[in-house]
Amino acid sequence: MGYDYALVHLTYTIPPALLLSIIYYPLCTKLDLYKLAFLIIIAVISTIPWDSYLIRTNIWSYPPSVVLGPKIFSIPIEEVFFFVIQTYNTSLLYLLLSKPVLHSAYLVREKKGRRGRWTYIKLIGQLALGLAIKKGITFVREGGKxxxxxxxxxxxxxxxxxxxxxxxxxxxxLPPTSTILPIALPTLYLWLVDTLALKRGTWVIESGTKTGITLWEGLEIEEAVFFLLTNCLITFGLVAFDNAIAVLNTFPSHFEKVPSLPNPALLVRALLIPASTYDDDRILGLQQSVARLKAKSRSFYLASSVFQGRLRIDLIVLYSFCRIADDLIDNATTAKEARDWVAKLKEFLDLCYADPMKTADGRVINARDPNQGAATTCVMRHFPEDAQLTLLMLPTNRMNKEPLYELIRGFEMDLAFTSNFSGTTTTKLTGPITSEQDLDLYGARVAGTVALLCIQLVMYHYPGTSESKAKRLMAAGHDMGVALQYTNIARDLQVDAQNGRVYAPPGWLKKEKFTPESFIAGLTSAVASPPTDSQTFFLQKLSAVRHRLLDRAFLFYDRSVSAIEELPIEGRAPMRVAVESYMQIARELRTPGFAVKAGRATVPGWKRVGVAWNSLWGPRKRQ
Incomplete structure (x- = not known):
């Protein structure tokens, strides 16, 4: 009896497992545990007969002085544990690296009955693997080295x-971070561990059955191939699992309802559905939505990665719709064009909600998806091509209509700003924000509504919330949306000034000796050139206005943040991430010398990830 093999685990395999477990713990879901258990069971069951044969035929062996003694089918207990720990470590690394990926966006529809690019890719892979099997059979038959x-x-x-x-x-x-990296990193690490173990004699390969070729000194080529292929098996298995889950979540026409833990038969059924039956428009719409959020709403996209399944898809489409509507109006070249977009958005919603119905709990929702009839015609006729699929996928049949119409009214408030102010003239600037109450109303319309819709979707996908609690959550969501909009305004003061808009109430500006016109002129001047003494004085006054906006943001935040812990448990941690990722912008703005990109304060990527990870552990402690 000896402890050498056990020490290999204590020194090299268990510490990475503990580290990965700590890192991934707040991200872990029931589905992740299901994947881990599924893969580990398959790994153990499929490896034991093969490994047992190798030992019984003396192809490799373990000196009695290096193992504890207990065996399973002639395999030392430490070796069986290796099957478990390797699968666990590689799987956790894959899950961690793949968390931000929306797998639905990587599905591909193939044309039925036609040999296209994907047919040849499949055949080439099968041919290469088939030849490798044939070579392996030849090696076994010939025996020897x-x-x-x-x-x-x-x-x-x-x-x-x-x-x-x-x-x-x-x-x-899939991106290399989901395929190549979770294979390469564990393989390289285990090559190093194996080199040390072979040199110490912890396990031994009989000289008559190995080629004698080494990858480097001390590492037999067979061992290098073994660890490479086993990590390929683990990663390929996880990718196939996620492929099945993506099919289940992406195509309600094939799978009306998806259990939280699909059984193996359902997973296989999803994988066997012909790719020619996939909804190509749905895949493309998700790809466009993801690209839009990655470019324009990084904080929300990061937060969305913590939501699961069809809820995540709905939230991404909803937020992409909001970005589309905002951009159509903001990028309009004339006030008339902007008003036309507002009218077209209203028409689209009118058609989507033309046939209301009541759910069992009394909520009024839409009886149809937008991808039907007159709503589809409206989208195809009036909206840009890159926006059409997002609008057609908007889950109006799972959301009340009032917040969406309020969102449009918020866009109409933006149109109330005078459009002929250039920042260099004395033209009188007018706008919809005349008081703090107006600013609260604006925040409620353009952001409070989005928060309400997000909460509605959470409660739709995870039902069971009582009516009284739902009302409380909706009120808190409204306030949190206002908090986020105050943050947005504080961040975008300079960008809004370039568009001739001042959201700070005139009373706030007057206190700092500003008029709306001088405020915009000072902002555009500060952007255009290095600050002079007068500009430095202006920036100090600007900071006072910004801090007042931030104080208001944290007022709404403080009175609503605790309601997150009343959401369905599946939505709490993801919602904390969504809120805290955005409120971190407000915290950055309170820090002197905050980073600015394209006129906006920005949060460094490493800090966004850190904030998200900390949020997963629980509510933020009050300062």
Whole structure:
């Protein structure tokens, strides 16, 4: 009896497992635990017979002086644990690296009955793997120095062949961080561990069944291939699992309802659905929505990665719709064009909500999806091509209409600003914000409404909230939306000034000796040139206005943030991430010398990730 093999685990495999567990713990879901258990069970069941054969035929062995003694089918207990810990570590790394990815956007529809690019990719992969299996069989039949290598190929490659055949599109399409990295990092690490173990004699490969070729001194080529292929098996298995989940979540026409933990039969059924039956428009619409949020709403996109399944898809589409509507109006070249976009958005909503119905709990929702009839015609006729699919996917049948109409009224408030102020003339600037109450109303319309819709979607996908609690949550969501909009205004003072808009109430400006016109002129001047003494004085006054906006933001935030903990449990941590990721902008604005990009304060990427991770652990402590 000895402890060398056990020390390998204590020194090299368990510490990474603990570190990855701590990092991933706040992100972990029931579905993730299901994946881990699924993969570990398959890894153990599929490896034990093969490993037992290698030991019983003396292809490799473990000196009695390095193992504890207990065995399972001739395999030392430490070796069986290796199957578990390697699968666990590689799986956790994959889950961590893949968390930001919306897998639905990586599905691909193939044309039925036609040999296209994907057909050839599939066949090339199958051919390469098939040749590897054939080579492995040849090595085993011939015996000798290639026996161990042949047994590795004959055992591992058929599984890879099956997984490739089921999920080749995903394996090719997913970003390298979801495929190459979770294979390469654990493989390189285990190569180093194996080198040390072979040199110490913790396990031994018999000389008559190995080629004698080494990747580097101390690392047999067979061992290098073994760890590479086993990590490929784990990652391919996880990719195939996520491919199935993506199909289930993306296509309600195929799967009306999706259980939180789909059974293996349902997963296989999803993988076997022909790609020619996929809804190509739905995939493209999600790709466009993701690209839009990555470019213009990074904080929300980061936060969305913590939501799950169809809820995440609905939230991404909703927020993408808000970005589209905002951009159509803001980027209009004339006031008339902007008003026309408002009218078209109203027409679209009117058609979507033309046939109301009541749910069992009395809520009035839409009886149809927008991708039907007159609403579809309206979208195709009036809206830009890159916006059409997002509008058609808007989940109006899962949201009340009032917040969406209020959002449009918020855009109408933007149009009330005079459009002929250039920032260099004395033209009188007028606008809809004449008091603090007007600013609260504006924030409620353009942001409070979005928060309400997000909460509605959370409660739709995770039902069971009582009517009284739902009303309380909606009121808190309204206030939180206002808090986020105050943050947005504080961040965008200079950008808004360039568009001839001042959202700070005149009374606030007057206290700092500003008029709306002088405020805009000072902002545009400060952007245009290095600050002079007068500009420095202006910036000090500007800071006072910004801090008053931020004080108002934190007032609404403080009185609503605790309501997050009353949401359905599946939505609490993700909603904390969404809120805290955005409120971090407000905290940055309170810090002297905050970073600015394209005229807006920005939060460094590493800090956004840190804030999101901390938010997952629980509510932020009061300062």
């Amino acid at each position: 290639e026996t161990y290598l042949g047994l590795i190929l004959v055992w591992a490659i058929p599984f890879l062949f099956l997984l490739w055949s089921l999920a080749y599109q995903f394996l090719v399409n």
